Amino acid sequence: MSKAAYVPPKVWKNTQSGGQFANINRPVAGPTHDKTLPVGEHGLQLYSLATPNGVKVTILLEELIALGHAGADYDAWLIRIGDGDQFSSGFVEVNPNSKIPALLDRSVDPAIRVFESGSILVYLAEKFGAFLPTDPAGRTETLNWLFWQMGAAPYLGGGFGHFFAYAPEKLEYPINRFTMEAKRQLDVLERRLAETPYLAGDTYTIADIAVWPWYGQLVRGNLYSAAEFLAVDEYPNVQRWAQTIADRPAVQRGQRVNRTWGDEASQVPERHQAADLD
Protein backbone atom coordinates (compact mmCIF):
# COMPACT_ATOMS: atom_id res chain seq x y z
CA MET A 1 0.00 0.00 0.00
CA SER A 2 1.49 3.38 -0.91
CA LYS A 3 1.76 6.01 1.80
CA ALA A 4 -0.57 9.01 1.56
CA ALA A 5 1.24 11.90 -0.14
CA TYR A 6 2.28 14.70 2.18
CA VAL A 7 0.24 17.86 1.71
CA PRO A 8 2.11 20.84 3.19
CA PRO A 9 -0.10 22.99 5.44
CA LYS A 10 -0.47 26.72 4.62
CA VAL A 11 2.04 27.58 7.36
CA TRP A 12 4.74 25.07 8.38
CA LYS A 13 4.40 23.62 11.87
CA ASN A 14 7.23 22.01 13.82
CA THR A 15 6.34 18.32 14.00
CA GLN A 16 9.42 16.18 14.64
CA SER A 17 9.75 13.70 11.81
CA GLY A 18 12.37 11.51 13.51
CA GLY A 19 15.63 10.25 12.10
CA GLN A 20 19.12 10.63 13.49
CA PHE A 21 19.81 14.19 14.72
CA ALA A 22 16.08 14.96 15.14
CA ASN A 23 16.77 15.83 18.80
CA ILE A 24 19.15 18.68 17.88
CA ASN A 25 17.17 20.14 14.98
CA ARG A 26 15.28 23.31 15.79
CA PRO A 27 13.89 26.18 13.72
CA VAL A 28 15.51 28.98 15.74
CA ALA A 29 19.08 30.06 16.48
CA GLY A 30 20.67 31.33 19.69
CA PRO A 31 21.68 29.68 22.97
CA THR A 32 19.51 27.21 24.89
CA HIS A 33 21.49 27.43 28.15
CA ASP A 34 24.12 29.48 29.97
CA LYS A 35 27.55 27.91 30.07
CA THR A 36 31.00 29.36 29.51
CA LEU A 37 33.56 27.52 27.42
CA PRO A 38 36.68 26.04 29.02
CA VAL A 39 39.99 27.76 28.20
CA GLY A 40 43.43 26.13 28.18
CA GLU A 41 46.94 27.49 28.14
CA HIS A 42 47.57 27.75 24.40
CA GLY A 43 46.78 30.76 22.24
CA LEU A 44 44.53 28.66 19.99
CA GLN A 45 41.38 27.24 21.58
CA LEU A 46 39.43 24.85 19.37
CA TYR A 47 35.88 23.72 20.19
CA SER A 48 35.03 20.78 17.97
CA LEU A 49 34.23 17.13 17.28
CA ALA A 50 35.98 14.72 14.87
CA THR A 51 33.34 14.87 12.11
CA PRO A 52 34.52 15.61 8.53
CA ASN A 53 34.13 19.36 9.18
CA GLY A 54 35.92 19.11 12.51
CA VAL A 55 38.95 17.12 11.36
CA LYS A 56 39.76 19.62 8.63
CA VAL A 57 40.99 21.95 11.37
CA THR A 58 42.83 19.40 13.52
CA ILE A 59 44.57 18.02 10.42
CA LEU A 60 45.77 21.52 9.48
CA LEU A 61 46.91 22.24 13.05
CA GLU A 62 48.84 18.95 13.17
CA GLU A 63 50.37 19.73 9.76
CA LEU A 64 51.47 23.17 11.01
CA ILE A 65 52.99 21.66 14.15
CA ALA A 66 54.78 19.04 12.00
CA LEU A 67 56.26 21.93 9.99
CA GLY A 68 57.68 23.37 13.22
CA HIS A 69 55.18 26.15 13.93
CA ALA A 70 55.20 26.09 17.74
CA GLY A 71 52.47 28.77 17.83
CA ALA A 72 50.06 26.29 16.27
CA ASP A 73 49.99 24.22 19.46
CA TYR A 74 46.39 24.17 20.63
CA ASP A 75 43.80 23.06 23.12
CA ALA A 76 40.99 21.05 21.53
CA TRP A 77 37.83 20.84 23.63
CA LEU A 78 35.07 18.37 22.92
CA ILE A 79 31.69 19.68 21.79
CA ARG A 80 29.16 16.84 21.94
CA ILE A 81 26.70 17.98 19.30
CA GLY A 82 24.31 15.10 20.06
CA ASP A 83 23.99 16.50 23.60
CA GLY A 84 23.46 20.09 22.42
CA ASP A 85 26.82 21.57 23.59
CA GLN A 86 26.80 23.78 20.48
CA PHE A 87 23.84 25.68 21.94
CA SER A 88 25.61 26.88 25.09
CA SER A 89 25.92 30.65 25.52
CA GLY A 90 29.72 30.36 25.42
CA PHE A 91 29.75 28.41 22.16
CA VAL A 92 27.24 30.74 20.51
CA GLU A 93 29.52 33.69 21.35
CA VAL A 94 32.28 32.02 19.29
CA ASN A 95 29.96 30.70 16.58
CA PRO A 96 26.48 32.25 16.29
CA ASN A 97 25.66 29.43 13.83
CA SER A 98 25.99 26.76 16.59
CA LYS A 99 28.06 24.33 14.54
CA ILE A 100 31.48 22.85 15.07
CA PRO A 101 34.29 23.64 14.41
CA ALA A 102 34.82 26.98 16.17
CA LEU A 103 38.18 28.56 17.00
CA LEU A 104 39.17 31.31 19.41
CA ASP A 105 42.60 32.86 18.85
CA ARG A 106 43.66 34.25 22.22
CA SER A 107 47.25 34.85 21.10
CA VAL A 108 46.08 38.26 19.88
CA ASP A 109 44.44 41.02 21.88
CA PRO A 110 41.52 41.31 21.58
CA ALA A 111 40.96 37.61 20.84
CA ILE A 112 39.65 36.76 17.37
CA ARG A 113 36.77 34.32 16.92
CA VAL A 114 36.73 32.20 13.75
CA PHE A 115 33.82 30.05 12.62
CA GLU A 116 33.03 28.09 9.43
CA SER A 117 35.71 25.48 8.75
CA GLY A 118 36.74 27.15 5.48
CA SER A 119 37.29 30.47 7.24
CA ILE A 120 39.30 28.71 9.97
CA LEU A 121 41.53 27.03 7.36
CA VAL A 122 42.23 30.35 5.62
CA TYR A 123 42.82 32.11 8.95
CA LEU A 124 45.38 29.54 10.13
CA ALA A 125 47.07 29.21 6.73
CA GLU A 126 47.54 32.99 6.59
CA LYS A 127 48.57 33.28 10.24
CA PHE A 128 51.39 30.75 9.74
CA GLY A 129 52.10 31.32 6.03
CA ALA A 130 51.63 27.70 5.01
CA PHE A 131 49.38 25.48 2.83
CA LEU A 132 47.95 28.51 0.96
CA PRO A 133 50.11 29.62 -1.98
CA THR A 134 50.82 33.35 -2.12
CA ASP A 135 51.08 33.77 -5.90
CA PRO A 136 47.72 34.98 -7.29
CA ALA A 137 47.14 31.95 -9.52
CA GLY A 138 47.98 29.35 -6.86
CA ARG A 139 46.09 31.19 -4.13
CA THR A 140 43.00 31.60 -6.30
CA GLU A 141 42.98 27.96 -7.42
CA THR A 142 43.28 26.88 -3.77
CA LEU A 143 40.37 29.10 -2.77
CA ASN A 144 38.37 27.89 -5.80
CA TRP A 145 38.49 24.33 -4.50
CA LEU A 146 38.06 25.35 -0.87
CA PHE A 147 34.86 27.25 -1.68
CA TRP A 148 33.79 24.40 -3.98
CA GLN A 149 33.95 22.10 -0.97
CA MET A 150 31.99 24.46 1.26
CA GLY A 151 29.21 24.67 -1.34
CA ALA A 152 29.29 21.04 -2.52
CA ALA A 153 29.53 19.05 0.73
CA PRO A 154 26.05 19.93 2.06
CA TYR A 155 24.64 18.02 -0.94
CA LEU A 156 26.83 15.07 0.01
CA GLY A 157 26.26 15.24 3.80
CA GLY A 158 22.88 16.86 4.26
CA GLY A 159 21.53 15.43 1.00
CA PHE A 160 23.00 12.06 0.04
CA GLY A 161 24.32 11.02 3.46
CA HIS A 162 21.16 12.03 5.26
CA PHE A 163 18.76 10.16 3.00
CA PHE A 164 21.05 7.16 2.35
CA ALA A 165 22.18 6.58 5.93
CA TYR A 166 20.17 8.54 8.49
CA ALA A 167 16.57 9.24 7.40
CA PRO A 168 13.96 7.10 9.18
CA GLU A 169 12.70 5.75 5.80
CA LYS A 170 14.50 4.88 2.56
CA LEU A 171 12.93 7.18 0.01
CA GLU A 172 13.74 6.65 -3.65
CA TYR A 173 13.28 10.23 -4.86
CA PRO A 174 15.78 12.00 -2.55
CA ILE A 175 18.26 9.09 -2.66
CA ASN A 176 18.24 9.23 -6.48
CA ARG A 177 18.48 12.98 -6.59
CA PHE A 178 21.41 13.27 -4.19
CA THR A 179 23.22 10.16 -5.52
CA MET A 180 23.17 11.79 -8.93
CA GLU A 181 24.76 14.92 -7.45
CA ALA A 182 27.28 13.04 -5.27
CA LYS A 183 28.48 11.09 -8.31
CA ARG A 184 28.67 14.24 -10.40
CA GLN A 185 30.80 15.87 -7.71
CA LEU A 186 33.08 12.81 -7.55
CA ASP A 187 33.49 13.08 -11.32
CA VAL A 188 34.42 16.77 -10.99
CA LEU A 189 37.21 15.71 -8.61
CA GLU A 190 38.18 12.73 -10.80
CA ARG A 191 38.67 14.94 -13.85
CA ARG A 192 40.67 17.52 -11.89
CA LEU A 193 42.87 14.93 -10.18
CA ALA A 194 43.57 13.27 -13.55
CA GLU A 195 45.32 16.57 -14.45
CA THR A 196 47.21 17.39 -11.25
CA PRO A 197 48.42 15.50 -8.15
CA TYR A 198 46.60 17.83 -5.76
CA LEU A 199 43.51 19.97 -6.19
CA ALA A 200 45.28 23.29 -6.58
CA GLY A 201 48.16 21.86 -8.63
CA ASP A 202 51.49 20.36 -7.64
CA THR A 203 51.32 21.17 -3.93
CA TYR A 204 49.22 19.99 -1.03
CA THR A 205 47.07 22.89 0.26
CA ILE A 206 44.12 23.69 2.53
CA ALA A 207 41.89 22.78 -0.44
CA ASP A 208 42.99 19.14 -0.11
CA ILE A 209 42.61 19.35 3.67
CA ALA A 210 39.02 20.56 3.26
CA VAL A 211 37.93 18.11 0.56
CA TRP A 212 39.64 14.93 1.83
CA PRO A 213 37.56 14.29 5.00
CA TRP A 214 34.42 14.22 2.82
CA TYR A 215 35.23 12.92 -0.65
CA GLY A 216 38.54 11.20 0.17
CA GLN A 217 36.99 9.30 3.03
CA LEU A 218 33.94 8.49 0.87
CA VAL A 219 36.01 6.72 -1.80
CA ARG A 220 38.08 4.98 0.89
CA GLY A 221 34.87 3.44 2.26
CA ASN A 222 34.88 5.46 5.48
CA LEU A 223 31.76 7.57 4.99
CA TYR A 224 28.13 6.39 5.12
CA SER A 225 29.21 2.81 4.11
CA ALA A 226 28.37 4.04 0.63
CA ALA A 227 31.47 3.08 -1.39
CA GLU A 228 29.80 0.13 -3.11
CA PHE A 229 26.53 1.97 -3.75
CA LEU A 230 28.42 4.86 -5.35
CA ALA A 231 30.71 2.51 -7.34
CA VAL A 232 33.79 4.40 -6.14
CA ASP A 233 36.11 2.27 -8.32
CA GLU A 234 35.00 4.58 -11.12
CA TYR A 235 37.19 7.31 -9.58
CA PRO A 236 40.80 5.97 -9.59
CA ASN A 237 42.44 9.39 -9.46
CA VAL A 238 40.34 10.42 -6.46
CA GLN A 239 41.38 7.16 -4.81
CA ARG A 240 45.09 7.72 -5.57
CA TRP A 241 44.88 11.26 -4.11
CA ALA A 242 42.87 10.04 -1.10
CA GLN A 243 45.48 7.40 -0.27
CA THR A 244 48.39 9.85 -0.61
CA ILE A 245 46.73 12.16 1.91
CA ALA A 246 45.69 9.33 4.24
CA ASP A 247 49.36 8.31 4.46
CA ARG A 248 50.43 11.68 5.93
CA PRO A 249 51.26 11.34 9.65
CA ALA A 250 49.61 14.70 10.49
CA VAL A 251 46.39 13.54 8.81
CA GLN A 252 46.42 10.39 10.93
CA ARG A 253 47.00 12.44 14.09
CA GLY A 254 44.45 15.12 13.27
CA GLN A 255 41.67 12.59 12.74
CA ARG A 256 41.99 11.27 16.29
CA VAL A 257 41.48 14.62 18.02
CA ASN A 258 37.99 15.15 19.53
CA ARG A 259 37.05 11.63 18.48
CA THR A 260 34.68 9.70 20.74
CA TRP A 261 33.88 6.67 18.55
CA GLY A 262 35.68 3.89 16.70
CA ASP A 263 38.42 1.81 18.28
CA GLU A 264 39.46 3.09 21.66
CA ALA A 265 43.14 3.59 20.80
CA SER A 266 42.14 6.10 18.11
CA GLN A 267 40.09 8.28 20.46
CA VAL A 268 41.55 11.48 21.87
CA PRO A 269 38.44 13.31 23.13
CA GLU A 270 40.48 16.35 24.28
CA ARG A 271 43.92 17.41 23.13
CA HIS A 272 46.08 19.84 25.13
CA GLN A 273 49.63 18.80 24.17
CA ALA A 274 51.37 16.78 21.48
CA ALA A 275 51.90 13.93 23.93
CA ASP A 276 48.13 13.37 24.11
CA LEU A 277 48.46 11.84 20.63
CA ASP A 278 51.72 9.96 21.12
Ligand SMILES: N[C@@H](CCC(=O)N[C@@H](CS)C(=O)NCC(=O)O)C(=O)O
Ligand atom coordinates in the same frame (compact mmCIF):
# COMPACT_ATOMS: atom_id res chain seq x y z
N1 LIG B 1 29.63 24.98 6.95
C1 LIG B 1 29.97 24.56 8.30
C2 LIG B 1 29.27 23.28 8.62
C3 LIG B 1 29.54 22.84 10.03
C4 LIG B 1 28.63 21.69 10.44
O1 LIG B 1 27.67 21.34 9.72
N2 LIG B 1 28.91 21.11 11.60
C5 LIG B 1 28.08 20.04 12.12
C6 LIG B 1 28.92 18.80 12.42
S1 LIG B 1 29.77 18.23 10.98
C7 LIG B 1 27.43 20.48 13.42
O2 LIG B 1 28.05 21.14 14.24
N3 LIG B 1 26.16 20.12 13.62
C8 LIG B 1 25.47 20.41 14.83
C9 LIG B 1 24.11 21.02 14.57
O3 LIG B 1 23.73 21.15 13.40
O4 LIG B 1 23.43 21.36 15.55
C10 LIG B 1 31.49 24.42 8.40
O5 LIG B 1 32.10 23.99 7.41
O6 LIG B 1 32.06 24.74 9.44
